[in-house]
Amino acid sequence: xxxxxxxxxxxxxxxxxxxxxxxxxxxxxxxxxxxxxxxxxxxxxxxxxxxxxxxxxxxxxxxxxxxxxxxxxxxxxxxxxxxxxxxxxxxxxxxxxxxxxxxxxxxxxxxxxxxxxxxxxxxxxxxxxxxxxxxxxxxxxxxxxxxxxxxxxxxxxxxxxxxxxxxxxxxxxxxxxxxxxxxxxxxxxxxxxxxxxxxxxxxxxxxxxxxxxxxxxxxxxxxxxxxxxxxxxxxxxxxxxxxxxxxxxxxxxxxxxxxxxxxxxxxxxxxxxxxxxxxxxxxxxxxxxxxxxxxxxxxxxxxxxxxxxxxxxxxxxxxxxxxxxxxxxxxxxxxxxxxxxxxxxxxxxxxxxx
Numbered sequence: 001x002x003x004x005x006x007x008x009x010x011x012x013x014x015x016x017x018x019x020x021x022x023x024x025x026x027x028x029x030x031x032x033x034x035x036x037x038x039x040x041x042x043x044x045x046x047x048x049x050x051x052x053x054x055x056x057x058x059x060x061x062x063x064x065x066x067x068x069x070x071x072x073x074x075x076x077x078x079x080x081x082x083x084x085x086x087x088x089x090x091x092x093x094x095x096x097x098x099x100x101x102x103x104x105x106x107x108x109x110x111x112x113x114x115x116x117x118x119x120x121x122x123x124x125x126x127x128x129x130x131x132x133x134x135x136x137x138x139x140x141x142x143x144x145x146x147x148x149x150x151x152x153x154x155x156x157x158x159x160x161x162x163x164x165x166x167x168x169x170x171x172x173x174x175x176x177x178x179x180x181x182x183x184x185x186x187x188x189x190x191x192x193x194x195x196x197x198x199x200x201x202x203x204x205x206x207x208x209x210x211x212x213x214x215x216x217x218x219x220x221x222x223x224x225x226x227x228x229x230x231x232x233x234x235x236x237x238x239x240x241x242x243x244x245x246x247x248x249x250x251x252x253x254x255x256x257x258x259x260x261x262x263x264x265x266x267x268x269x270x271x272x273x274x275x276x277x278x279x280x281x282x283x284x285x286x287x288x289x290x291x292x293x294x295x296x297x298x299x300x301x302x303x304x305x306x307x308x309x310x311x312x313x314x315x316x317x318x319x320x321x322x323x324x325x326x327x328x329x330x331x332x333x334x335x336x337x338x339x340x341x342x343x344x345x346x347x348x349x350x351x352x353x354x
Contacts, residue, residue: 024092024110024210024297025235025264026069031184032217033075034085034120034130035171039354042073046347052299052328054101054336061099063299064343069093080122085132087116092138092210094297098145102335105145105153106296112138118167128171136189136210137162140242142257148296148334149251156244156257158193158206165189165210178221188212188236197246207243211236211264225274229284235264262291270307280311282322294331299338301331309347318351 033040050064071089078084094110118132137160144154169184188209195206213235220228241256248254270284283306290302309322323346330339 024094024240026093027071027089027091028215029087029089029091029114029116029118029167030071030073031118031130031169031182033073033087034083034118035128035173035180036075036353038077040073040075041352041354042071042075042349044071044073044347044349045069046324046345048343048345050341050343052338052341052343054299054333054338060101060103060336063096063098065095065097067093067095082122083120085118085120087114087118089114091136096297098296098336102147103145103296103333104147105143106148107141107143108297109141110138111140112136116167126173126175128173129169130171131168132166134165134167134186134189135162136165136191138191138193138208138210140193140206140208142242144257154197154247154251154257155199156195156197156206156242156247158195161191161193163189163191163210178227179219181216181218184215184217186213186215188239195244197244198250201246203244203246203249206245209239209241211240222271227272229270229272229282230268231286232267233265235266237264238262258295258297260293260295262293264291265289272311278312278314280313281309282311283308290329294333294338296333299331299333299336300328300341302329303327304329316353318353320347320349320351322347 033042047066047068049066052063054060069090073087075085090112091114092112094108096108098104098106114134114136116132116134118130120128120130122128139160140158142156146153165187167184167186169182171180171182173180188211191208193206196202213233215233217231222228237260240260242258243256247257266286266288268284268286270282272280272282274280285306287304288302294301303326305324305326307324309320312319323344326343328341
């Protein structure tokens with residue numbers, strides 16, 4: 001197996017899912033696919049299985065349910081220097097419910113789907129530039145119990161809305177060293193939801209801005225069959241909020257129903273190693289740094305993860321599979337103490353080259 005196939009597949013898998021690392025983050029676009037050769041069709045699936053709950057005295061029950069996330073991508077060459085890729089994924093989401101404890105009755109269901117069309121142009125043999133448009137469709141339903149919003153609680157229900165954004169990036173490679181670095185910027189995406197609050201009352205549209213982000217990826221060959229991988233991502237969650245007019249008028253004047261003050265920063269490092277022509281293995285550790293801002297939506301203060309997996313490549317197919325273990329840092333949210341929480345995420349990616 002070539003160094004390129006090991007690095008590309010490992011990076012795709014390592015960042016395939018981030019269980020609410022930055023509040024709503026679930027997956028990222030597998031942009032490494034841009035730098036493959038020829039035509040590629042990719043299918044991916046992962047299933048985070050979180051175990052997040054507070055202690056017995058403030059017991060909440062299990063807060064998050066397991067869920068399945070799927071994605072698809074297609075890449076084709078238009079000319080010797082220009083390629084096109086189409087991506088579908090589910091970048092943001094939440095499905096939290098507090099059954100018991102001081103937060104009993106809190107529920108959030110956030111669903112999103114993204115379609116992105118990206119062009120990559122080889123400026124020179126080493127330098128590539130890429131960019132494209134993103135369409136993100138989201139929907140949110142939120143219930144806050146009377147313990148949070150006395151005396152009767154609060155509910156927000158939205159219809160679906162599609163927001164547009166873009167991405168821009170640059171990549172520099174040194175093929176003889178098995179090295180590549182990439183820098184990708186993704187713009188914020190704004191939503192204006194038709195929504196009801198307090199049941200069936202409409203106070204006007206609910207405004208949401210999904211965060212912009214900047215990501216660095218790098219890889220370099222340590223030997224003929226071993227690669228060092230690394231990445232770092234900044235997400236602008238300090239400008240993310242859910243501004244519902246009824247909440248701002250009747251509950252907390254001028255406030256947003258969800259409003260973060262701190263950004264999210266995640267970093268990772270790992271190794272990929274080819275065993276023979278067909279098999280490779282990889283391991284990656286990553287961390288989302290604590291920001292001292294746990295909430296009912298994200299009842300932990302940062303996390304650490306270990307991903308282990310293997311790659312099998314033969315003929316026109318490449319299969320990447322494994323599992324990710326995430327340990328969530330302890331946190332206290334409105335009197336509920338969360339500690340020892342974790343998630344296990346099995347994943348599978350299938351690439352077909354033609």
